[in-house]
Amino acid sequence: MIPVPTPALLKQITANENNVYASYRRLIDAALAKQATRGDSYQRLIVQWSKLNLIPPGEAKEGTARRRAAELPQFITDLNQLLAPAATQAQQPAEDFPPVAGSPWIIRLLKLVEEKVVRPIETGSPRAMASVRTCFGDEAAAAVPRFREILQQLQAIHARSDGKSKGMLYNPALPRSMGALGRGSGAVACIDLSSEFRPHLMSDVKAASTLVHEGSHTLAVEPTVDFAYRDAHAHYLLPPKLALLNAGNYEQVVIDLIGGMPGQLNAGEVEAxxxxxxxxxxxxxxxxxxxxxxxxxxxxxxxxxxxNGRITAGELRGLPPLPSDSGPLLTAVLRELFAQLETLMSAVNDYLVLRLGAQAGGGLNRAPEQRTKDDPGAHQRPATLDDTQPLTFESTPTATTVTVSFDWASKGAPDAIARNILFELTDRIWQGKQAAFSGSEVAHVVQSIQLTDRPALRMMLEDYYARLSRKAKID
Ligand SMILES: [Zn+2]
Incomplete structure (x- = not known):
């Protein structure tokens, strides 16, 4: 549902202020593009919408703004009516969740963490310590006591569960990609559980490691954040100081000690x-x-x-222009951006395969042009004979394989390569699709995150990215 503009928003539309009309345009374009049934009322709305966006020759800027402010509320009301059946269908019927307080499954999971993870680490079992060292490098000793702290925090949170607002509780609104979500810290922390967090839907390893991940976010002292998830081994590449603050590294130890998932790296591979x-x-x-x-x-x-109406313009820095002081409208556009980032996360974490091209015999190769904030467009390089593309994309339903030319990979810094793959990938995902944000807008948000993330994290992220940006060996 698109929020119907309030009188304050209509005033801003009339005055062409605060990106309000542009934000409605994002929402409406995306909603119309997503609409599956395209009957008469859909066609009528499409015609109306293009008229509203058209500027007839001779119409003054003020006139256009006034006309839009006058017609937009009714248009959105009509559009919402068209969207309503789909929105109702998308709503899951209310589910019955098992009680969390005293849940034998959750008690068993916490016991599993105690017996297979916390105690072996505390008693220095070689297998446990190998995992801790692999995940935390030379900060392993600092990580050891944190496992007990996380377990105690989880036990306390579980004990507080009242089935209403405290402790662990089911939240069917949680995005499906989140198994659970820790909120708050210390004595007031909660953990929301997604509807998949149930014994017949989730393995013990997955559930226990998810709880430890989320519990680590809620520690009163030095809570963890998400610098890197366990995808593409990103969590292993963190400098140990950041690994100590990254939830995925604690999660990994639990997986190693309770489950033993295939495809993980050993200590030597991580060291490299x-x-x-x-x-x-x-x-x-x-x-x-x-x-x-x-x-x-x-x-x-x-x-x-x-x-909650607690956002400042400063916090929107680095995002495409958005209306800073309008709760429901801003929330709605941010939700669209979140959904697009979720798509991108799956593309990068689950489907992307990077491959080094063959070492060609003397191909003519230049590093591709960098894209800048002011000029995000891709510059096509003039094709030359004997030119090897720096990046070649191949997509199948299960993988997008990017082949990075050998010459370019050996000349380019990882950050420059990552940046170009990212922009190209987002272009490919949203090209020709009417989404709230364009591919390069999404890519910019991602690419500038170390400048716009929570202030406490910026320095750490910059430090991490700078380390990875150093020229690395290839062979
Ligand atoms: Zn997390």
Whole structure:
């Protein structure tokens, strides 16, 4: 549903202020593009909408703004009516959730964490310590006591559950990609559980590691954040000081000790990757994963702030121009941005494969042009004979494979390669699709996250990205 403009917003539309009309345009274009049934009323709305956006020759700017302010409320009311059946269908019927307080499954999960993770770490079992060292490098000793703290925090949160507002509670509104979500810290922390967080839908390993991940976010002292999820081994590449503050690294130890998931790296392989030491494509992928994750989490946080009317213009820095002081409208556009970032996160974390091109015999190669904030468009390089494309994209339903030319990969810094792949990828995802934000707008949000994230994290992110941006060896 698109929020019907308030008198204050209509005034801003009339005055051409605060990006209000432009934001409605984003929402309406996206809603019309998503509409599946396209009957007569849909066609009528399309015609009306293009008239509203058209500026007839001779109409003054003020006249256009006044006309839009006059017609927009009724247009949105009609559009919402068209969207209503779909919106109702999308709403899941109310589910019955098992009680959380005293849940034998959750008690068993916490016991599993105690017996298989916390105690072996405290008693220095070789298997447990190998995992801790792999995940935290030379900060392993500092990580050890934090596992007990996380478990105690989880036990306290579970004990507070009242099925209404405290402790652990089911929240069917949680995005499906989040298994659970920690909120607040210390004695007032809560953990929301998604509708998938149930014994018959989620394995014990997944549930226990998710709880530890979320519990680590709620520690009273030095709570963790999400610098990098476990995708593409990004969490292994964090410098140990950041690993200590990254929830995914605690989650990884739980997976190692309770489950043993296939495809993970051993200590030697991690050593080769950590701290900017690894091959450049592994770093490129890790950089992309980390940036997309931070952008996704950040926009999720902004939605919360906007919905509570506690957002400032400063917090919207780095995002495309948005209406800063309008709760429901801002919340609605941020939700669209979040959904697009969710799509991008899945594309980067789950579907992207980076491959090094063959070492060609003397092909003519230049590094591709950098895109800048003022000029996000891709510059087509003039085709020359004997020219190898720096990036070649191949998409199948299960993977997007990007081949980075050998010459370029050996000359380019990981950050420059990551940046170009990101812009190209977002262009491909949203090209020709009417979405609220264009591919390059989404890419800019991601690419500038170390400048616009929560102030406390900016320095750390810049530091991490700078380490990975160093020229790395390829072979
Ligand atoms: Zn997290």
């Amino acid at each position: 990757l950590r701290d900017g030491a690894g091959d450049s494509l592994a770093q490129v992928h890790a950089l992309m994963c980390s940036r997309v994750v931070r952008a996704w989490v950040r926009v999720y946080d902004l939605i919360g702030l906007a919905a």
